[in-house]
Amino acid sequence: xxxxxxxxxxxxxxxxxxxxxxxxxxxxxxxxxxxxxxxxxxxxxxxxxxxxxxxxxxxxxxxxxxxxxxxxxxxxxxxxxxxxxxxxxxxxxxxxxxxxxxxxxxxxxxxxxxxxxxxxxxxxxxxxxxxxxxxxxxxxxxxxxxxxxxxxxxxxxxxxxxxxxxxxxxxxxxxxxxxxxxxxxxxxxxxxxxxxxxxxxxxxxxxxxxxxxxxxxxxxxxxxxxxxxxxxxxxxxxxxxxxxxxxxxxxxxxxxxxxxxxxxxxxxxxxxxxxxxxxxxxxxxxxxxxxxxxxxxxxxxxxxxxxxxxxxxxxxxxxxxxxxxxxxxxxxxxxxxxxxxxxxxxxxxxxxxxxxxxxxxxxxxxxxxxxxxxxxxxxxxxxxxxxxxxxxxxxxxxxxxxxxxxxxxxxxxxxxxxxxxxxxxxxxxxxxxxxxxxxxxxxxxxxxxxxxxxxxxxxxxxxxxxxxxxxxxxxxxxxxxxxxxxxxxxxxxxxxxxxxxxxxxxxxxxxxxxxxxxxxxxxxxxxxxxxxxxxxxxxxxxxxxxxxxxxxxxxxxxxxxxxxxxxxxxxxxxxxxxxxxxxxxxxxxxxxxxxxxxxxxxxxxxxxxxxxxxxxxxxxxxxxxxxxxxxxxxxxxxxxxxxxxxxxxxxxxxxxxxxxxxxxxxxxxxxxxxxxxxxxxxxxxxxxxxxxxxxxxxxxxxxxxxxxxxxxxxxxxxxxxxx
Numbered sequence: 091x092x093x094x095x096x097x098x099x100x101x102x103x104x105x106x107x108x109x110x111x112x113x114x115x116x117x118x119x120x121x122x123x124x125x126x127x128x129x130x131x132x133x134x135x136x137x138x139x140x141x142x143x144x145x146x147x148x149x150x151x152x153x154x155x156x157x158x159x160x161x162x163x164x165x166x167x168x169x170x171x172x173x174x175x176x177x178x179x180x181x182x183x184x185x186x187x188x189x190x191x192x193x194x195x196x197x198x199x200x201x202x203x204x205x206x207x208x209x210x211x212x213x214x215x216x217x218x219x220x221x222x223x224x225x226x227x228x229x230x231x232x233x234x235x236x237x238x239x240x241x242x243x244x245x246x247x248x249x250x251x252x253x254x255x256x257x258x259x260x261x262x263x264x265x266x267x268x269x270x271x272x273x274x275x276x277x278x279x280x281x282x283x284x285x286x287x288x289x290x291x292x293x294x295x296x297x298x299x300x301x302x303x304x305x306x307x308x309x310x311x312x313x314x315x316x317x318x319x320x321x322x323x324x325x326x327x328x329x330x331x332x333x334x335x336x337x338x339x340x341x342x343x344x345x346x347x348x349x350x351x352x353x354x355x356x357x358x359x360x361x362x363x364x365x366x367x368x369x370x371x372x373x374x375x376x377x378x379x380x381x382x383x384x385x386x387x388x389x390x391x392x393x394x395x396x397x398x399x400x401x402x403x404x405x406x407x408x409x410x411x412x413x414x415x416x417x418x419x420x421x422x423x424x425x426x427x428x429x430x431x432x433x434x435x436x437x438x439x440x441x442x443x444x445x446x447x448x449x450x451x452x453x454x455x456x457x458x459x460x461x462x463x464x465x466x467x468x469x470x471x472x473x474x475x476x477x478x479x480x481x482x483x484x485x486x487x488x489x490x491x492x493x494x495x496x497x498x499x500x501x502x503x504x505x506x507x508x509x510x511x512x513x514x515x516x517x518x519x520x521x522x523x524x525x526x527x528x529x530x531x532x533x534x535x536x537x538x539x540x541x542x543x544x545x546x547x548x549x550x551x552x553x554x555x556x557x558x559x560x561x562x563x564x565x566x567x568x569x570x571x572x573x574x575x576x577x578x579x580x581x582x583x584x585x586x587x588x589x590x591x592x593x594x595x596x597x598x599x600x601x602x603x604x605x606x607x608x609x610x611x612x613x614x615x616x617x618x619x620x621x622x623x624x625x626x627x628x629x630x631x632x633x634x635x636x637x638x639x640x641x642x643x644x645x646x647x648x649x650x651x652x653x654x655x656x657x658x659x660x661x662x663x664x665x666x667x668x669x670x671x672x673x674x675x676x677x678x679x680x681x682x683x684x685x686x687x688x689x690x691x692x693x694x695x696x697x698x699x700x701x702x703x704x705x706x707x708x709x710x711x712x713x714x715x716x717x718x719x720x721x722x723x724x725x726x727x728x729x730x731x732x733x734x735x736x737x738x739x740x741x742x743x744x745x746x747x748x749x750x751x752x753x754x755x756x757x758x759x760x761x762x763x764x765x766x767x768x769x770x771x772x773x774x775x776x777x778x779x780x781x782x783x784x785x786x787x788x789x790x791x792x793x794x795x796x797x798x799x800x801x802x803x804x805x806x807x808x809x810x811x812x813x
Contacts, residue, residue, distance in 0.1 A: 116665065116679055116699075119468030119706040121411060121430040123149055123158035128412040129171040130391040131403040134178050140202055141403060141414060142170035142183060145680055150202055155401075155416050155427035164207055166680045168194040172220050175202075180225035182244060184217055188680065193217045193230070197244050208244060219263045221271075229293060231263040231273060239293050250293030255285065262310045268292055272334060274307040274320060284322065286334045299334050309351040311359065319375045321348035321361065329375045341369070341378055347388075349404070354394035360421060362389025362402060370421055383424045387413045411703075431471050432462055435704040440690035441485040441493075442698045445708075448690065449474075449511060450700055451482040451495065459497050461485060463511050468706060474511045486527040488535070494550065496537055498523030504537060506550045519553060526567055534572035534592060538564045543577060545593050556593035566609045574615050576633055578607040584622070586610075586633045599633055613651040613693070619672065621649040621659055628672050639672040650689040652697065652713050653783075656773075660686040660699060665707075669773035679707070694785055712769050725777045726750045729803035734784075734796065738810040741787040745796055745809075749775050753800045757782055760795045767794070786811050 133139035170185035222228035260275030353359035435452035459482030522539035569575035612618035644661030651657030686701035726748035
């Protein structure tokens with residue numbers, strides 16, 4: 091829907107997005123509820139509340155902050171910094187898209203359960219604040235003093251900007267009612283002086299009030315029609331009782347900066363500052379008491395819900411750990427609703443067993459190595475191995491019970507557990523530390539150092555050298571079966587080493603790049619992917635030749651594919667997904683404060699990702715299996731859905747289908763009552779012949795229906811599961 095407004099207005103395009111039906115495909119495990127920096131909390135009452143932050147973060151609680159649920163706003167790049175509700179149902183969010191300074195605006199009319207996103211096209215330079223007096227009347231402000239007004243809840247806006255000022259910088263807009271409002275900021279006429287603009291007719295006209303040279307105003311709140319409290323970034327607090335005409339100094343605080351302010355009524359108010367300090371007043375800002383909340387954090391957001399119940403959020407200026415705080419006793423003591431259950435780990439990796447059980451490993455406080463385990467999906471973690479002698483470089487599971495780990499410094503170390511990681515046995519050999527592992531079965535277990543690949547055929551009791559070239563510098567090792575394996579390495583050129591006989595002999599191929607391939611992912615014996623800093627390469631002939639794909643730039647990269655088409659790359663601050671074998675990539679997470687670096691996958695079962703500071707996220711989308719059939723230039727002439735094979739089956743079967751042109755393809759499984767039980771494909775696919783695999787191990791025997799839909803084509807067939 092497109093609304094055209096005259097030159098005094100702006101163009102606002104309502105995006106046709108059903109945000110309530112979308113869910114985040116990645117869930118934060120550690121820290122909880124999010125690793126994104128939280129900019130603000132807003133509670134409707136003591137139970138229902140929200141947090142917003144970077145990377146499009148919006149989360150909702152209905153139990154006072156104990157548990158949180160992600161809401162997908164359709165963006166992974168927006169920095170959301172303002173959320174407010176004018177009543178229990180009508181709320182709005184303001185932010186900016188990353189590196190674009192483009193306004194992001196979303197609105198809810200049902201208490202935050204569903205949100206509608208609006209794309210605003212205007213000459214707003216950098217939006218900084220938004221304020222609504224009710225569900226319909228609101229104003230949006232940028233830092234140069236441009237003001238836009240809406241009278242229908244944000245569906246269209248009218249320009250109500252301030253007069254031209256000298257080097258303005260505005261931060262806050264507040265209205266008492268539909269007519270009376272203020273804009274707070276500063277101007278710089280050789281000296282920075284705080285500047286306030288006042289309107290009594292809804293923004294049609296503004297009068298300018300200049301104050302003393304006290305620096306820029308950062309926060310403000312209105313107590314009543316005539317009384318206002320403001321503060322700047324030097325710990326200076328002022329109060330006016332005559333419509334901002336004159337001011338009295340109420341505090342010159344030793345803290346560096348005031349970050350947030352909120353008044354419950356004309357008497358009770360609180361200001362959030364740095365280093366975990368707040369100032370509280372009970373007499374309308376005449377007197378203030380300093381309280382330390384017990385957490386060393388800047389209080390970037392604070393809110394009174396009632397005289398007893400307050401909320402706050404914050405983080406240190408250069409810290410990625412966010413605090414989400416509540417107080418139930420007028421601010422005397424506070425509870426933190428975020429958790430970091432692992433502590434400080436660097437050079438982390440993760441090995442999932444399934445959606446509930448996983449191991450994370452790394453270097454604690456830059457010394458030694460540690461392995462933690464979870465059995466409840468990451469809710470709690472406990473230490474299962476710790477040493478101060480060497481780092482842990484890898485953990486791999488052969489099954490639910492047999493787990494191997496590697497490490498070492500001046501000596502190779504292999505750890506083995508036969509009780510799901512509860513106890514470990516240590517084996518030392520060689521004088522190089524073991525960099526990684528690849529486990530196929532009890533007779534095919536591989537480990538590699540910088541220059542040697544070892545193999546054990548008896549569950550790690552003995553290790554023999556299976557490959558030791560003159561120049562190696564191995565970086566990654568992956569076996570697709572007990573016979574076929576691939577190793578990335580090379581000293582002076584980037585090389586791929588391949589075995590087809592379980593490591594007895596190896597062939598060497600060159601990657602078409604001088605950059606060293608850091609990680610490999612082979613979802614099948616013929617199709618594989620390799621990643622360097624900023625580049626992704628693909629083979630469809632088992633590593634003999636490679637082609638470079640167009641992909642996002644990632645540093646300290648990792649790559650993983652669940653099948654031949656669906657894969658992810660990460661490195662630095664982003665996670666990108668492809669559903670067409672690397673032809674295109676879409677961002678799923680863009681996060682400026684986490685350095686994601688290591689995937690852990692059990693194909694078709696579970697996908698996890700970790701990075702710096704033991705940040706952990708888990709994939710909650712469906713891990714479907716799609717296998718592309720590469721057969722030269724043949725392109726199907728029409729859509730078709732073939733009969734699955736085998737049929738009957740137990741527990742896996744394959745479904746072939748043809749796609750004649752680039753299309754959105756949906757392939758789902760239903761039971762005989764018509765209830766959806768699985769989504770195998772829901773992606774944009776390029777022309778080709780495809781095969782999807784369904785693992786029905788968790789379903790009961792019986793007749794099921796599979797159905798394919800794509801651009802006017804629809805077909806369904808029966809399949810039979812017999813256990």
